Amino acid sequence: MLLAIDCGNTNTVFSIWDGEKFLATWRASTEHQRTADQYYVWLSTLMQMQKLDVTITEVIISSTVPRVVFNLRVFADRYFNTRPLVVGKPECALPVDVRVDAGTAVGPDRLVNTVAGYDLYGGDLIVVDFGTATTFDVVASDGAYIGGVIAPGVNLSLEALHQAAAALPHVDVTKPANVIGTNTVACMQSGVFWGYVGLVNGICEQIKAERDRPMRVISTGGLAPLFQQGHALFDKFEDDLTMHGLTVIHKYNKENPAL
């Protein structure tokens, strides 16, 4: 049984994959101080509560936070007696090329999304991931990651407004009824919501123009459905795109041990 771990700057998602389907998925906030023992207490409790009596034999990790990887490695080694595959490390081969400037360390989540998008839809894709940051990953016709765009995340933008301006409250993102807000909260929500619709539209259109070809736009991340509502920003929404990519990369490395 495979344990796939997707660690973002805000949340860390753990999924158990039986080779055909995910048996369970759990989410914890990302905290680099969390130890291997703490991960185990948390995970084994959830497994017991779900009466999931399985043996984890393999672990794959993608982490946008480098310093959590140490404790996750100890966790895999101590409790599952396995050396985890860590995306972005030389020993983890990818089934696609990465064509970026020399010396660039691409976020592993973006590589995993590229692999997942290519596996599900083929090439000429834009993958939009609404995480702490909102990333656009451009996938060439042969599946290569050829770069993209990093924009501030939706919640980060709202939080920045609240932090920087004394009179602006903390608000949650939602789709406002009108563009013209008639109170402070509605004005802030409008700025972020409609600003984001424009950002996503504009960036995707410019990427397509720069590539000079039609491209499919795939979205992932909890906030993607909010932006899809009535705006047809994306051709497809994939809830567990990153997790799917982790299983594809794991399989590829198992089938190509010499890589």
Ligand SMILES: Nc1ncnc2c1ncn2[C@@H]1O[C@H](COP(=O)(O)OP(=O)(O)O)[C@@H](O)[C@H]1O
């Ligand atoms: N369904 C949702 N509704 C509202 N906010 C969400 C939802 N899912 C995630 N978020 C928020 O979106 C932000 C990004 O979350 P996540 O995708 O887990 O980020 P990361 O992968 O960078 O850790 C966080 O602020 C999180 O609280």
Ligand SMILES: CC(C)(COP(=O)(O)O)[C@@H](O)C(=O)NCCC(=O)O
């Ligand atoms: C852009 C990111 C911060 C997004 O991370 P996330 O929002 O998933 O936590 C991450 O992919 C990252 O740290 N990238 C490194 C730089 C790059 O991808 O070019």
Ligand SMILES: [K+]
């Ligand atoms: K992410």
